[in-house]
Amino acid sequence: MPVLESDAGPVWRKRTKGQALARWFGWLLGVAIFLWCWQRISDKTTWFFVWDAPDIAADVLSRATPPRWEYIDRLWWPIWDTINIATLGTIAALIMAVPVAFLAARNTTPSAIFIRPIALLIIVATRSINSLIWALLLIAIIGPGVFAGIVAIAIRSIGFCAKLLYEAIEEIDATQVEAITATGASRWQVMAYGIVPQIAPAFAGIAVFRWDINIRESTVLGLVGAGGIGLQLQGSLNTLAWPQVSLILLVILLAVVISEWVSAKVRGAII
The missing domain is CATH 1.10.3720.10 (MetI-like)
Incomplete structure (x- = not known):
């Protein structure tokens, strides 16, 4: 844990300035990768079917009930x-x-x-x-x-x-x-x-x-x-x-x- 000197005495910090910058850069890189992947997925997704999925699921559920017990x-x-x-x-x-x-x-x-x-x-x-x-x-x-x-x-x-x-x-x-x-x-x-x-x-x-x-x-x-x-x-x-x-x-x-x-x-x- 680094110790920084100031007018009020030593200041304890969890990370050095370089470590903090590296951490923030890592987070920024991770967010950028996530957004890029989401964009790729979004471009290849037909969102009409996604928004319509609850209605389709409800229709399938209504057709599937009750189960065919004699089977x-x-x-x-x-x-x-x-x-x-x-x-x-x-x-x-x-x-x-x-x-x-x-x-x-x-x-x-x-x-x-x-x-x-x-x-x-x-x-x-x-x-x-x-x-x-x-x-x-x-x-x-x-x-x-x-x-x-x-x-x-x-x-x-x-x-x-x-x-x-x-x-x-x-x-x-x-x-x-x-x-x-x-x-x-x-x-x-x-x-x-x-x-x-x-x-x-x-x-x-x-x-x-x-x-x-x-x-x-x-x-x-x-x-x-x-x-x-x-x-x-x-x-x-x-x-x-x-x-x-x-x-x-x-x-x-x-x-x-x-x-x-x-x-x-x-x-x-x-x-």
């Missing part, structure tokens, strides 16, 4: 497919994420120079692409259906699970590992008895948390043909069957709420 019989199987996509995709992701996490952690990787960067690249690559993009790519490769949705969810979840898990591995208590190593245990015994018990609660929490996220993501995979209740939603939207759309949205909401409740209960029991 519920056609949603049980799609919502079951959605749950299976999330569950099987999460299990497959965990199976693949565990070795990647051990290869990425500094204290367990066989080579910090060669293998660890590859493991980190896998984590970043799988986390960087949205599950919808993975689903589009996989549908082009293996065709539409539930299997493409499972693989898309699995690939998308590898990076998430592996990142949290390798961070948990790096934070373990090293003294336990040293004690087991001192007994002459092999590398695999050290891992089984010194590392795995310490990360087991974190692993269980990560698995449940990711499954909860995947329930939400799998509900929309059907929009691109990857199976599940999203396929019914896409068909209803294409035919402007708004009562069916509202019912499907209610079913999706109910499924997400139940998955959130189950996830919270399981995490509470683990922690």
Whole structure:
């Protein structure tokens, strides 16, 4: 904190004159960038449709109510497919994420120079692409259906699970590992008895948390043909069957709420 001299004695200021000018320049630059971006967005926006949006939304809502309750019989199987996509995709992701996490952690990787960067690249690559993009790519490769949705969810979840898990591995208590190593245990015994018990609660929490996220993501995979209740939603939207759309949205909401409740209960029991 700079001290400035004056006739009345030293004056304390939070910033020097140069720091204050730099701060104001930063704010001015930020405002200029914001105004430029807003101008670009405004030029490409049809404001007539924006101002008309409340009336359109009210019209759609009036068409969508009441929901078509008799359509519920056609949603049980799609919502079951959605749950299976999330569950099987999460299990497959965990199976693949565990070795990647051990290869990425500094204290367990066989080579910090060669293998660890590859493991980190896998984590970043799988986390960087949205599950919808993975689903589009996989549908082009293996065709539409539930299997493409499972693989898309699995690939998308590898990076998430592996990142949290390798961070948990790096934070373990090293003294336990040293004690087991001192007994002459092999590398695999050290891992089984010194590392795995310490990360087991974190692993269980990560698995449940990711499954909860995947329930939400799998509900929309059907929009691109990857199976599940999203396929019914896409068909209803294409035919402007708004009562069916509202019912499907209610079913999706109910499924997400139940998955959130189950996830919270399981995490509470683990922690």
